[in-house]
Amino acid sequence: MAKLSPARRLALDVLMEAQETGRYVREILAGSSASDSCDARDAAFALRLALGVTATEGILDDILNLYLAKPKKVSARVRTALRISAFEALYLDVTSEVVVSQGVELVRSCAKNAAGLANAVLRRVCAGRQEFLSATDASANQQRIVSVARHAGLPVWLARDIEVSLGDSRAAALFAAQLEPAPFAVLANPLRADHVDAALLNAEATPLALPESYAVGHMAGIAATDAFESADLVASDYHAQLIAAAATRAGSCLEIGAGRGTKTFMMHAHVHVAHMKRTYIALDLFDGKCRANAERIARAGFGELQTVAGDACDLDSVLVDVDAASGGRTLFDTVFVDAPCSGTGTMRRHPEIPWRLTPEDTRKNLPQLQLAMLESASERVALGGELIYATCSVMTAENGDVVDAFLGSEHGESFELVPLSQADIFTLPAYKPARVQVEEHEDERGLFQTAPSLHGFDGHFCARFVRKS
Incomplete structure (x- = not known):
């Protein structure tokens, strides 16, 4: 035995x-x-x-x-x-x-x-x-996709939709990486430079193109310290870090879908690196996440964070106190929508995703919610201001299709789609290497889309709009 x-x-x-x-x-x-x-x-x-x-x-x-x-x-x-x-x-x-x-x-x-x-x-x-x-039990016309799905450990419908969304080569790279560990990256708090060196050294971290960003060889080396608890570092996929940097600009900002504040932290860090002046409101559906976000920003030394909790599809109700304090309907220089999504770009990190999703989730329910949030957010963008829409999905239905639906709507008539790589921060010398990386993942319209690959970072999407009227 x-x-x-x-x-x-x-x-x-x-x-x-x-x-x-x-x-x-x-x-x-x-x-x-x-x-x-x-x-x-x-x-x-x-x-x-x-x-x-x-x-x-x-x-x-x-x-x-x-x-x-x-x-x-x-x-x-x-x-x-x-x-x-x-x-x-x-x-x-x-x-x-x-x-x-x-x-x-x-x-x-x-x-x-x-x-x-x-x-x-x-x-x-x-x-x-x-x-x-090899799917020898499947019908001849289904055998290839069934075999692909089985090798990647995915539902057949999901493998098929990923191929349609990404194209054959990028989908094949995602499937090959699906059951492999995802790489780790962190962003350092620029106010704590002297505190993080030991943790980064212990984790065999190497600098990436984005300021204060590092690829981490051994996350346990950081986890063994108090760097995360002290808000000296935050863990985030590198492609998500590029999006957070692109959404960082001077003026007022409303972040929608802030959660516990990973992107909030990163944008505050870039404000300090780029020497910008910015006011900030972070919104999430849940009070507990808002509190956790504000507490980490305070621990980081970034100051007091204003948060609001409520439904992002009903911003007039959620921002009633903000509007009252400003004496009118508040418009923002930047509105960043970090939308709820399928998470199909992060399945390596979140293995629960593929078998909890349904076709209706990714093809209908989530896109409807995402469009509603985007339209609601657009009403709070100042003239000449920017509306940023981001997901961690690789599905066209949640990304490009939502963009097209928005631009084709009454709300979208006032907006122009512009490349993410042309965001203000990427004109700064320290950020130009990161701009090159963003450009590598943009399509002809300037939509940013990455997909997982072996030894590569996760799948993220971002669209950038400017209000023209």
Whole structure:
């Protein structure tokens, strides 16, 4: 009888807790006392398994259901144990002997009488894995896309929509990177330059083109310090950092969808680097996120942050106190809409995304909300001011189609689409190298779109409008 590895046992416990509580795998594992008793290698492998199973859940169930006589009769814990072994077989290229022996022991730890079932099913999974990934069971006209989806661990509809949105080459790069770790980047607080050097050195950080931005080799090196808690650094994908920089300009700014304030922090940092004068209001739907945002800005030494909580589709109600204080309807030099979206550009970091999304989400529900937010925001842009629209999606329906719908609407008649790379901040000498990088990801209309790739950063979209009348 093989001895069950502690990493697999921990992965099973984490996955079950995620199912039962709705919490994220990373969050659970980070706070798990069981992980403290594992060595670093076991903890890392447990995280790899838990994230991988979460990211490919539907594909794993598909292959398991081929060989389970009564799929609906299998308990949740046994199914999760089988998913772990199936993930190893399909995506980690673990030998059949290890998959079966460890899988049997993992299932035995859940239900002793299910060990025989696990042995039979996992042997068939291992024997049939290549044919399954090649989608030989799919119809001839569907075989290619089904195989693509299975290799990437994605629902077929989502893989198809990504190809349509990104084109073949960029979609292929996303699929190849989908189950690989995403790179990390941070932005440093320019007021704390003397405090962050040790943390950056410990993390093997290297400077990027954007001022105060660094690629991080080992995020644990920073996490072991208090740099995040002290607001000396903020973690953010580099492509998102480029968008935050582009949205930073002098004058008044309303940030919509600020959340806990990652982009708020970054824009405040660039205000200091660029020596700008700016007033700022951060809006989010939730009071708790507004408080967290204001607290971090204060810890960072950026001063007091004005926040408002409420529905961004009803800005007149949300900004009633702001308008009263200014003696009239407040218009802003910059309105930045960081819109809720599918998150399809960040699935490597958030493996829960692909199997929670539905086609209606990305094709209808989210675009309708995004357009409503954009139209509402446009009413608060001053003449000559800028409206910035950003998502972390790679889907055309949420990005280019929303832009076109806005420009074709009554609200959009007053706006002109202009390239993101021509944002004011990119005229400054320190920011010109970053401008070149933005230009590399712009289309002929100046729309900024990135997509994940192996060793590359995440997928983000941004459109920049100027109010002309």
